[in-house]
Amino acid sequence: MPQMPKAPDRGRPARHLRLPPFTDVLPTPVFFRMEHMPSHATYPQMCHPWGEFVYAFSGTTEVKAGDEHYITPPHLGLWIAPGTEHVGFNEQETVHCSVYISRDLCTRMPSTSCAVMVSPLVRAILEHLRVTPVEEEGEAPRARLLRVLVDQLSTCATTGSFVPHTDDADLNAILQVLRQNPADNRSLAELADAFHMSERTLMRRAQNELGMSLTEWRQRIRLVNALPMLHAGRSVEAVALDLGYATSSAFIAMFRRLTGTSPGQFVARTR
Known part of the structure; x- marks a missing residue:
C-alpha cells in the first residue's frame, strides 16, 4: 500500500492528496483553474515546463519551490518559474486559483520563483475569472482577458517569501x-x-x-x-x-x- 504523502517540513501525513490536472501539455497558452483545498492537503512534487501563478482567495497557501519555502496570505500571489521543482500544501482550508502560462509567454515574468504583490487590477481580473464561467463569457473573450492578466502580472512588484525561512x-x-x-x-x-x-x-x-x-x-x-x-x-x-x-x-x-x-x-x- 502506498504511503500517504507528507506535507513538507511538517513531519505528519497529509490527509488529502490532490493530483495536478495535466503534466505534459497545457490545453491553452494561458489556462485558469480554481481549486478548493480541504485542510491538511498537498499536491505531489511537480516540475513542469510552464510557469504558474497561484493566488489564494481565502486561506493561506504554502509552496516549497526549489530551496525556498513560501507562505502567501491572500493579498499576495506566488510565481513559480518554469522548470522549478515544487510542492504545494496547506494547513487550513483554502480556496485558490492557478494561472498556468506557457513558457513562451513568460519572458516578462520573473526568472525565479517569488511572491507577487497583487495590484487592484490583477485582483479584479482574478475575481472576474473566478465568478464568470467560460461558457458564459465565451472562449475568445476569456483568452483575451487571460493575455491581459499575464501582461498585468508582469508589472506587479515582487518580494521574497512573506514569512522567510533560514538555514541558521x-x-x-x-x-x-x-x-x-x-x-x-x-x-x-x-x-x-x-x-x-x-x-x-x-x-x-x-x-x-x-x-x-x-x-x-x-x-x-x-x-x-x-x-x-x-x-x-x-x-x-x-x-x-x-x-x-x-x-x-x-x-x-x-x-x-x-x-x-x-x-x-x-x-x-x-x-
Whole structure:
C-alpha cells in the first residue's frame, strides 16, 4: 500500500492528496483553474515546463519551490518559474486559483520563483475569472482577458517569501518557538538571552538571514495565524488577544499596514 504523502517540513501525513490536472501539455497558452483545498492537503512534487501563478482567495497557501519555502496570505500571489521543482500544501482550508502560462509567454515574468504583490487590477481580473464561467463569457473573450492578466502580472512588484525561512540553526530555533506560539511577547533582549546570544547578534542575524527585522517577521507570522481565525468567525478582539496584542487597535494597525485594509474589510472581500 502506498504511503500517504507528507506535507513538507511538517513531519505528519497529509490527509488529502490532490493530483495536478495535466503534466505534459497545457490545453491553452494561458489556462485558469480554481481549486478548493480541504485542510491538511498537498499536491505531489511537480516540475513542469510552464510557469504558474497561484493566488489564494481565502486561506493561506504554502509552496516549497526549489530551496525556498513560501507562505502567501491572500493579498499576495506566488510565481513559480518554469522548470522549478515544487510542492504545494496547506494547513487550513483554502480556496485558490492557478494561472498556468506557457513558457513562451513568460519572458516578462520573473526568472525565479517569488511572491507577487497583487495590484487592484490583477485582483479584479482574478475575481472576474473566478465568478464568470467560460461558457458564459465565451472562449475568445476569456483568452483575451487571460493575455491581459499575464501582461498585468508582469508589472506587479515582487518580494521574497512573506514569512522567510533560514538555514541558521540558532536563529531557526527562535523562529520555531515564535511559529509555535505567535503570542510570545518576550522582547528581543529576552529572546536573545534565552538562546544564549546577545541582542545585537540576534538583530544582525535576523536582518542578514531574513532580509527584515525580527519584529517585522513576528508581525507577519501573527498575520498568517490571524487569517484562518478571522475567516472562522472569531472577533477581532479575540484574535488580537490570542496573538499577544494588548489591544485590538494595535492588532488592527499591524493588519492594515501589512494588507492595506482592516481585518473586517479584508475578510469580507476575500469571502
